[in-house]
Amino acid sequence: MAFAPLDPVLHNQLRLAVVSLLVGVESADFNYLLAHTGATRGNLSVQLNRLKAAGYINVKKTFRENYPNTSCSLTRKGLKAFETYVEVIKGYLDT
Amino acid sequence: MDQEMTPAQSMEVIHRMIVEAKQSAQRSNYYFLLWGMLFALAGLVDHVLHQQGITLHWLVWPAMGIIGTVGSSVHGARxxxxxxxxxxxxxxxxWLWIAFTVVLVLMIVLLVAKGLDPNPFVLVLTGMPTFITGMLMRFRPLMIGGLLFWVIGLTSAFVLPGYSSLIFSAGIVVGYIIPGLMLKRHEDGLRTT
Structure with missing residues (x-):
């Protein structure tokens, strides 16, 4: 039996963790994602750029009390990709 | 956190992160306790000043409103x-509480302009966001607090009208302060688990 291919953008622990966090919230800032994923700043930054390039997340850079603040939220495309990924994973686990 | 994952590991990451996001719920007890204490105090002070014949007794309400707004804004931003x-x-x-505040202020202005005592109306209106917040949070003491606001608001319009400020204070204690204290204990418990 042939398995549906997994989305390579989401099939990465850190990117999947970020998208799974964003599914449950309206928006989350960089430090929140850092604290909850346990990633390094550099790696998180790279993976956020990958997700943004795929159109899965919106990244808004602002200043909060003179410090840069990066806020991320899931796009409709990102949510759809996540739902599809979960369905495919379920298919793998059910067989 | 960059290696290949098995399907089971993928599901484990998804599950763990969704649980993490759920645990980040905002703590609301501060607002109930702050506004509860300010307005319970306002009711008492208003009653005492009114009994002593001080005509500007009503000024205690906007004063407490300003203190509450500043306190809530600073705490919310932090x-x-x-x-x-x-x-x-x-x-x-x-947005529920912001819309409530707008309606509350407009309603008080209209009622005072028409020469009516706003206290029973304020209690009845306050029951709505309190009850809805309790329903949204699935926190029964707040739902009961909202129901008590409705009951006390309705009865205060007909019973002891000269004591409406004191009844208002009692309504705030059972509708805000007691559920707020229970919510604080609940939220402190969530934080330590």
Whole structure:
């Protein structure tokens, strides 16, 4: 039996963790994602750029009390990709 | 956190992160306790000043309103920074209470202009966001607090009208302060688990 291919953008622990966090919230800032994923700043930054390039997340850079603040939220495309990924994973686990 | 994953590991990551996001719910007890204490005090002070024949007794209400607004805004901004996350529930609750405040102020202005005692109306209106917040948070003491606001608001319009400020204070104690204290204990428990 042939398995549906997994989305390579989401099939990465850190990117999947970020998208799974964003599914449950309206928006989350960089430090929140850092604290909850346990990633390094550099790696998180790279993976956020990958997700943004795929159109899965919106990244808004602002200043909060003179410090840069990066806020991320899931796009409709990102949510759809996540739902599809979960369905495919379920298919793998059910067989 | 960059290696290949098995399907089971993928599901484990998804599950763990969704649980993490759920645990980041905003703490609301501060607002109930702050506004509860300010307005319970306002009711008492208003009653005493009114009994003593001081005509500007009503000034205690806007004074407490200003203190509450400043306190809530500062705390909300600080909590937002600390939390670093906004959930749909946070947004719904924020706009529910902002809309309530607008209606509250407009209603008080209209009632006073028409020469009516606003206290029973304020209690009845306050029951609505309190009850809805209790329902959204699935926190029964707040739902009961909302129901008590409705009952006390309705009865205060007909019973002891000269004591409406004191009854208002009692309504705030059972509708805000007691559920607020229970919510604080509940939220402190969530934080330590």
């Amino acid at each position: 909590e937002g920074r600390r939390q670093g996350v906004m959930t749909m529930m946070d947004r719904v609750q924020m």
